[in-house]
Amino acid sequence: MxxxxxxxxxxxxxxxxxxxxxLDISTDERGLCGYQTLSTWAAYQGVRIAPEDLRDEYRQRIAGMMAQSTEAHPEVRVEEIFAGICRDYAAWPLDETILGVLFARSFRASTVRRLGAxxxxxxxxxxxxxxxxxxxxxxxxxxxxxxxxxxxxxxxxxxxxxxxxxxxxxxxxxxxxxxxxxxxxxxxxxxxxxxxxxxxxxxxxxxxxxxxxxxxxxxxxxx
Incomplete structure (x- = not known):
């Protein structure tokens, strides 16, 4: 050696x-393709939101929370972001906390393009x-x-x-x-x-x- x-x-x-x-990873959180899949998935969970609106809501809510933070390098919890989207776009009563976690994981699955160790x-x-x-x-x-x-x-x-x-x-x-x-x-x-x-x-x-x-x-x- x-x-x-x-x-x-x-x-x-x-x-x-x-x-x-x-982990070797590549994601696409800007393109619409992942949000189209996620929007369809969300509809089956009782969350009615168009792909374009879902993308915009996700990005704007994160930007808003970052802007409000006093941290130099702020971080959010994406399951809380998605829980808020579920609450505001619910088509029927649902458990937004549990669904926020599932939404976050489905979001990752929809936007990842390469993942491996x-x-x-x-x-x-x-x-x-x-x-x-x-x-x-x-x-x-x-x-x-x-x-x-x-x-x-x-x-x-x-x-x-x-x-x-x-x-x-x-x-x-x-x-x-x-x-x-x-x-x-x-x-x-x-x-x-x-x-x-x-x-x-x-x-x-x-x-x-x-x-x-x-x-x-x-x-x-x-x-």
Whole structure:
């Protein structure tokens, strides 16, 4: 193995980003196609809304909540967005809370265009056997947690923190700090692996963690 860019004598836990690090994903939340499918699905649940209106309502409600937030990097919970749409467009009485969760997951299924686990990242997780592992992700637990389970990645991790849990997104320090507390290490005892310099590597290093891009981690561990 070549000279490591990481001092492993200090590492007691490893934290990962999720998307474009562990999971390879592409979505289309702007095009109308996904909303046409979702609008038809919604009609069967008792929510009557045209595809164009559904797209506009979803985007405008998220933008409105973001604008009202005092956070520098605000986050919403999409199941709450969809619960509000269900309430306002209900054709008959329904449980908007439960339906909001189902709506969010159906939305993801309708708008995802590519989804899979990087084989090299899966091998990397196995190579790190013995280290407590965690995830810090700008993601929505309502469907991101399902995606980790879908590809058999959940058992590797002691803790998983999504931005929807915390109410703010990376690069905000707090989302990293939540994961560090849960996994029980200080920043200088953690290694962070991600794909984004802005959201992953720079803020992790600023907190005192060691951090490397995923594409450097793969050859480092010969996976």
């Amino acid at each position: 070549s000279q490591a860019p990481v001092d492993f004598t200090r590492v007691r836990a490893v934290l990962f980003d999720c998307y474009d690090t562990l 990087f084989p090299r990242s899966r091998r990397l997780l196995s190579a790190l056997y013995g280290y407590p592992l965690g995830i810090v992700s700008n993601g929505q637990r309502v469907f991101s947690e399902v995606e980790l389970r879908m590809f058999g990645l959940s058992p590797f991790f002691r803790t998983v923190v999504f931005s929807s849990d915390v109410g703010c997104k990376k690069p905000d320090n707090r989302i990293f700090q939540v994961a560090l507390r849960r996994i029980g290490v200080e920043p200088e005892e953690a290694l962070f692996i991600g794909d984004s310099m802005t959201n992953d590597i720079i803020p992790a290093r600023r907190l005192g963690m060691q951090a490397i891009p995923i594409r450097e981690a793969w050859p480092l561990f010969s996976v």
